Amino acid sequence: MARSINIYPTENSKISQVDFDNIPFGQVFSDHMFVADYIDGEWQNAEIKELAPFMVHPGNLAWHYGQSIFEGMKATAMADGTPLLMRPEKHIERLNASASRMCMPNFPEELFLEAIDKLVWLDRAWIPKEKGSALYIRPLLIAMDDALGVRPSETYKLLIFTLPVGPYYDKPVSLLAEDTYVRAAQGGVGEAKTAGNYAASLQPAKIAKEKGYDQIMWMDAKEFKYIQEVGTMNIFFVIDGKVVTPRLSGTILKGITRDSVIHILKSEGYEVIEKDLHIDEVVDAHKNGTLQEIFGTGTAAVVANVHKFAYENHDYDVDVDTYKISPLLKKYIEELRAGEREDKFGWIKMLGAEVLA
Numbered sequence: 001m002a003r004s005i006n007i008y009p010t011e012n013s014k015i016s017q018v019d020f021d022n023i024p025f026g027q028v029f030s031d032h033m034f035v036a037d038y039i040d041g042e043w044q045n046a047e048i049k050e051l052a053p054f055m056v057h058p059g060n061l062a063w064h065y066g067q068s069i070f071e072g073m074k075a076t077a078m079a080d081g082t083p084l085l086m087r088p089e090k091h092i093e094r095l096n097a098s099a100s101r102m103c104m105p106n107f108p109e110e111l112f113l114e115a116i117d118k119l120v121w122l123d124r125a126w127i128p129k130e131k132g133s134a135l136y137i138r139p140l141l142i143a144m145d146d147a148l149g150v151r152p153s154e155t156y157k158l159l160i161f162t163l164p165v166g167p168y169y170d171k172p173v174s175l176l177a178e179d180t181y182v183r184a185a186q187g188g189v190g191e192a193k194t195a196g197n198y199a200a201s202l203q204p205a206k207i208a209k210e211k212g213y214d215q216i217m218w219m220d221a222k223e224f225k226y227i228q229e230v231g232t233m234n235i236f237f238v239i240d241g242k243v244v245t246p247r248l249s250g251t252i253l254k255g256i257t258r259d260s261v262i263h264i265l266k267s268e269g270y271e272v273i274e275k276d277l278h279i280d281e282v283v284d285a286h287k288n289g290t291l292q293e294i295f296g297t298g299t300a301a302v303v304a305n306v307h308k309f310a311y312e313n314h315d316y317d318v319d320v321d322t323y324k325i326s327p328l329l330k331k332y333i334e335e336l337r338a339g340e341r342e343d344k345f346g347w348i349k350m351l352g353a354e355v356l357a
């Protein structure tokens with residue numbers, strides 16, 4: 001596979017049009033994208049070329065029946081500009097798990113990793129320099145058949161494109177424990193990073209915003225008692241010095257940041273408990289003064305502090321100024337991503353000119 005990606009660098013770089021001190025999230029795209037087609041049972045036509053729109057037939061199966069999955073990862077840079085990736089192999093592992101759930105073909109791991117390396121190296125000037133900022137990488141796998149019918153598509157397209165993003169806003173968020181809508185039920189597609197999960201979350205998220213909360217804290221689909229996760233983040237609580245997070249039960253997205261955070265915490269000597277987490281346990285901890293921190297984890301925000309949650313018409317406040325574990329984690333991961341901390345887990349991959357050789 002080593003020589004299987006054809007690269008067509010653009011002669012019209014848009015980088016001079018970008019104000020790197022003020023990047024609106026999700027709106028600025030770097031110069032190149034990776035594309036590959038799945039045709040006749042094989043991945044082919046792997047190319048890196050100028051990012052551009054492409055034509056899609058009105059009968060496209062992804063649009064009608066939702067075979068569409070994605071990933072979200074980041075490239076960062078060391079002070080000398082060397083691009084870094086963190087745990088890229090976990091992202092292709094999860095993309096393929098999502099693909100299997102949605103009856104889509106897996107993508108070859110080696111080719112994915114090679115595509116990311118080459119794409120990031122080619123657009124390395126797009127990696128913002130400021131600490132906490134990054135080049136966000138979005139792999140997308142979609143059905144491409146153009147014939148209606150509820151069945152798996154026979155053709156697919158994999159795209160990978162990148163966006164420079166500034167430091168994620170640090171403002172603590174408020175959460176509403178959702179008691180009407182569900183994100184995922186046992187046996188459903190909650191573990192897949194698939195488009196429909198996010199479409200389904202828009203209306204409840206809008207209602208939560210109207211009630212004055214930033215994001216939803218999803219509860220289990222049966223009893224609305226067990227905490228699941230938040231928007232695009234997994235959730236952690238610090239209760240009496242111990243870190244507690246919902247276990248991966250099949251309805252929760254298997255966050256890679258979640259996994260990293262658990263490894264870091266254990267290596268720093270913290271006790272981490274993964275279990276079915278009943279909301280009463282959190283409410284009781286709040287009442288008896290042992291609820292010390294609430295934070296979310298995800299690639300975009302890394303670690304986001306929660307200052308309040310609402311449950312059964314009560315607001316429960318937490319004082320983010322006293323948080324210790326959440327800022328420690330944020331700093332740890334940002335330093336890893338800047339190449340400033342010993343990579344004792346072997347998570348960091350540095351890129352050099354050899355990736356294009």
Ligand SMILES: *Cc1c(COP(=O)(O)O)cnc(C)c1O
Pocket residue numbers: 072193229230231232233234253254255256257258297298299300
């Ligand atoms: C992507 C995502 C997360 C976080 O996963 P990371 O791998 O840490 O970025 C959590 N929940 C949902 C629903 C997500 O889509």
